Amino acid sequence: MSTFSAPKGTYDLLPPDSATVLAVREALAAPLRRAGYGYVETPGFEHVELFSRGVGESTDIVTKEMYTLTTKGGSQLALRPEGTASVLRAALQANLHRAGGLPVKLWYSGSYYRYERPQAGRYRHFSQVGAEALGTEDPALDAELIILAADAYRSLGLGGVRLLLNSLGDRECRPAYRASLQEFLRGLDLDEETRARIEINPLRVLDDKRQDVQRQLVGAPMMRDHLCEACKEYHERVRELLTAAGVAFTDDERLVRGLDYYTRTTFEFVHDGLGAQSAVGGGGRYDGLSEMIGGPPLPSVGWALGVDRIVLALRAEGVELPLPANTQVFAVPLGEEARSELFALVTELRRSGLAADFAYGGRGVKAAMKAANRSGARFAVVAGERDLAEGVVQLKDLESGDQEPVTRDGIAAELVRRLG
Numbered sequence: 001m002s003t004f005s006a007p008k009g010t011y012d013l014l015p016p017d018s019a020t021v022l023a024v025r026e027a028l029a030a031p032l033r034r035a036g037y038g039y040v041e042t043p044g045f046e047h048v049e050l051f052s053r054g055v056g057e058s059t060d061i062v063t064k065e066m067y068t069l070t071t072k073g074g075s076q077l078a079l080r081p082e083g084t085a086s087v088l089r090a091a092l093q094a095n096l097h098r099a100g101g102l103p104v105k106l107w108y109s110g111s112y113y114r115y116e117r118p119q120a121g122r123y124r125h126f127s128q129v130g131a132e133a134l135g136t137e138d139p140a141l142d143a144e145l146i147i148l149a150a151d152a153y154r155s156l157g158l159g160g161v162r163l164l165l166n167s168l169g170d171r172e173c174r175p176a177y178r179a180s181l182q183e184f185l186r187g188l189d190l191d192e193e194t195r196a197r198i199e200i201n202p203l204r205v206l207d208d209k210r211q212d213v214q215r216q217l218v219g220a221p222m223m224r225d226h227l228c229e230a231c232k233e234y235h236e237r238v239r240e241l242l243t244a245a246g247v248a249f250t251d252d253e254r255l256v257r258g259l260d261y262y263t264r265t266t267f268e269f270v271h272d273g274l275g276a277q278s279a280v281g282g283g284g285r286y287d288g289l290s291e292m293i294g295g296p297p298l299p300s301v302g303w304a305l306g307v308d309r310i311v312l313a314l315r316a317e318g319v320e321l322p323l324p325a326n327t328q329v330f331a332v333p334l335g336e337e338a339r340s341e342l343f344a345l346v347t348e349l350r351r352s353g354l355a356a357d358f359a360y361g362g363r364g365v366k367a368a369m370k371a372a373n374r375s376g377a378r379f380a381v382v383a384g385e386r387d388l389a390e391g392v393v394q395l396k397d398l399e400s401g402d403q404e405p406v407t408r409d410g411i412a413a414e415l416v417r418r419l420g
């Protein structure tokens with residue numbers, strides 16, 4: 001133990017678990033690459049205002065959970081709590097929406113920071129893979145993103161992910177709905193903070209998890225019954241396209257999500273094996289966000305999937321991902337002269353594309369063979385001075401225990417033949 005440990009709400013990713021995390025990120029990204037999404041990377045921090053305007057002044061993320069700091073130069077910055085506002089900011093800054101055709105399709109992978117109350121599946125530093133399709137209003141684009149996420153979960157072998165779907169309406173129909181919801185909510189017996197929320201973002205009250213609140217919400221007006229014709233048609237089309245693609249979903253009229261910028265299509269992927277923090281991904285359409293951060297109208301849709309929770313979901317389902325080979329060959333020298341020779345062989349094997357490792361530290365043969373077994377290697381190459389004088393090394397199969405001499409000159413090719 002050192003004097004220090006990782007800050008509360010964070011954890012270190014260490015081998016062997018870290019290999020699973022890399023494999024998850026890769027699996028989430030693969031369908032995006034095949035669908036024409038380009039990789040984008042933005043800074044880990046941004047001007048605070050990007051998030052307060054973009055994510056919304058009334059959200060928990062902005063009011064309670066943002067890590068903010070003032071630089072020596074006096075700028076107010078925040079560690080990014082989510083990806084969408086940054087990606088849109090970067091696309092607008094680089095004029096990607098003017099450079100080529102629309103939509104601009106981007107994907108990202110990175111760390112996000114929220115000062116939340118830590119619990120299983122909820123961390124202050126967590127990892128997301130996200131995708132955004134900017135500048136196009138087309139139900140097929142909403143459907144594309146949802147299908148890509150569903151395919152990513154499936155490719156990981158996860159069977160327990162459910163898709164919840166809703167429409168939040170648009171600037172035509174939401175204002176009237178918002179007003180009628182406010183009228184309903186003002187008549188309820190709610191605490192002061194929730195009453196304040198009614199005035200700023202009443203839809204969020206529907207998302208309140210407390211039972212006494214949920215009980216009072218029975219009979220609340222629902223967006224579904226207030227959608228304008230255009231929104232209704234749009235939503236119906238998204239549903240048809242999902243059904244045609246074999247992606248099952250549940251209509252969830254209470255689904256509003258914690259960010260202010262969503263319009264029309266809203267969705268969340270949940271996994272029932274995770275306890276309270278069941279959301280493994282979510283997203284939706286955000287047609288007004290570009291204008292909220294000073295850009296032109298740019299109707300867009302996107303999602304973010306939570307890597308940490310997907311790893312937990314894999315564990316809950318007992319899914320073992322096929323991971324890239326660790327060490328395939330382990331070299332064990334017997335004596336000093338053999339050390340240089342086998343070290344050279346390890347480099348040669350690596351350059352031939354094999355995963356090879358070496359008994360470092362000049363320990364005895366017993367310790368070296370133990371290290372070879374622990375490495376998970378299929379073969380050990382063992383050689384002493386006498387072997388080398390005869391121009392051979394001993395190739396030991398660590399599964400069967402069989403051992404045979406192979407010429408020093410031919411060993412690399414022989415191993416590539418057996419393992420490559």
Ligand code: AMP
Binds near residue numbers: 114124
């Ligand atoms: P959100 O940006 O809140 O929609 O989050 C998208 C996804 O990121 C969620 O569905 C979670 O899987 C994941 N996520 C959000 N917040 C956290 C957190 N504090 N810890 C771990 N995962 C998170």
